[in-house]
Each structure stands twice: as C-alpha cells, then as structure tokens.
Amino acid sequence: MRTEALDRVKLVFSLFDADGNRYLEADDFELMAERVIQAVPEADEAAKSAMLAGFRKYWTTLVRELDANHDNRISFDEYVACVLAPERFSEAISEFAESLVGMGHLDGDGFIGRPAFTALMRAIGFAPANIDALFDAFEPTDADRIAATTWITGIKEYYSPDKAGIPGDHLVATPTT
Ligand SMILES: [Ca+2]
Ligand SMILES: [Ca+2]
Numbered sequence: 082m083r084t085e086a087l088d089r090v091k092l093v094f095s096l097f098d099a100d101g102n103r104y105l106e107a108d109d110f111e112l113m114a115e116r117v118i119q120a121v122p123e124a125d126e127a128a129k130s131a132m133l134a135g136f137r138k139y140w141t142t143l144v145r146e147l148d149a150n151h152d153n154r155i156s157f158d159e160y161v162a163c164v165l166a167p168e169r170f171s172e173a174i175s176e177f178a179e180s181l182v183g184m185g186h187l188d189g190d191g192f193i194g195r196p197a198f199t200a201l202m203r204a205i206g207f208a209p210a211n212i213d214a215l216f217d218a219f220e221p222t223d224a225d226r227i228a229a230t231t232w233i234t235g236i237k238e239y240y241s242p243d244k245a246g247i248p249g250d251h252l253v254a255t256p257t258t
Contacts, residue, residue, distance in 0.1 A: 083245050085244070085246075085253070086242045086245070088253045089252070089253055104154040107140055117204045117205060118132055118133065124184045131180040132181065132183070134180065135176050135179070139176075147160060147162055182232045182233050185232075192226040195226070199213070211251055215235070236249075
C-alpha cells in the first residue's frame with residue numbers, strides 16, 4: 082500500500098468516527114449523514130434520502146467485510162484492511178460518491194458550485210483550506226464550478242491503494258498558506 086493511500090485512510094477514519102470514541106459504529110454514520118444532509122438544506126428530498134442510504138450502505142458494507150472480531154464496530158486496525166481489498170467496497174463507495182455529489186448537484190446540469198461543495202466537505206469534517214485546494218485541483222470552470230463526474234472520480238480515487246499524486250491528496254496535506 083502506498084503511504085499516500087494510508088494517510089488518506091487514516092484521515093477518513095478519524096472523520097467518520099463522528100463521536101470520537103476511536104471506533105466506527107452505526108451511530109457514527111447516522112450522525113455524519115445528518116450533518117451532511119443539513120449542510121445543504123436546499124437539496125431536494127430525493128437527494129437527501131439517497132445520501133442517508135449511501136451512508137447506511139457504506140456502514141453495512143464495512144461491518145460485513147471488516148469486523149474481524151464481530152463486536153459490531155470497526156477499529157482502525159480492522160479499517161485499514163479496506164484498502165487491501167478495494168473491490169469489496171467499490172459498489173458501496175460508488176453509491177456513497179454519487180449520493181454525496183447528488184447533494185451538491187442542485188440544478189441538475191452536471192456541475193457543482195464551490196459553496197455547496199464546501200458545505201458538504203465541511204460537514205464531513207475536512208478543513209477549509211484543504212477543501213479549497215481540492216476544489217482548485219478539480220479545475221473549476223470560469224464560473225467556479227466543477228463537473229459532477231470529476232468529483233465522483235475523485236472520491237473513488239481517494240480510496241485506491243495504488244494512487245498517489247491525485248487531487249484527493251490535497252485533503253491530507255497540511256496547507257502551506
Ligand atoms: Ca465512533
Ligand atoms: Ca470489530
């Protein structure tokens with residue numbers, strides 16, 4: 082596994098542990114889903130339902146595939162195994178990615194504006210400077226919007242054990258400005 086991939090996984094584990102007890106549990110995903118759904122109140126109800134379903138599917142996939150000691154929670158050591166077998170998570174990550182991007186895709190024209198992107202990423206827990214750096218790496222249009230497909234691809238790459246030098250690494254980096 083590449084160091085970059087491990088750093089990305091560490092960050093996501095710490096953010097998804099929404100209550101900070103060092104284990105991922107069903108409640109963390111409910112809490113995170115609620116935060117993300119509230120981040121873009123103007124999103125339509127279908128997008129919000131899809132987001133909740135995306136978080137729940139992600140959780141049920143994690144606990145089914147990774148809960149080695151069957152205590153219904155995922156420790157970091159258990160979680161790291163997710164990058165060793167990415168194919169077992171690709172369906173859940175795809176659904177999660179599409180539902181997250183759907184929350185920001187307010188007018189359905191294939192593009193996401195920076196405000197919705199920032200609101201969603203802040204709700205997950207990423208830092209503002211990292212979020213801006215990621216958005217810029219996605220090469221926004223003159224109207225400061227990115228393609229929905231670019232963001233979906235970026236989320237999937239984030240979880241790829243053999244990727245480095247990708248836009249998602251901006252989320253892990255310590256901002257220099
Ligand atoms: Ca937790
Ligand atoms: Ca466990």
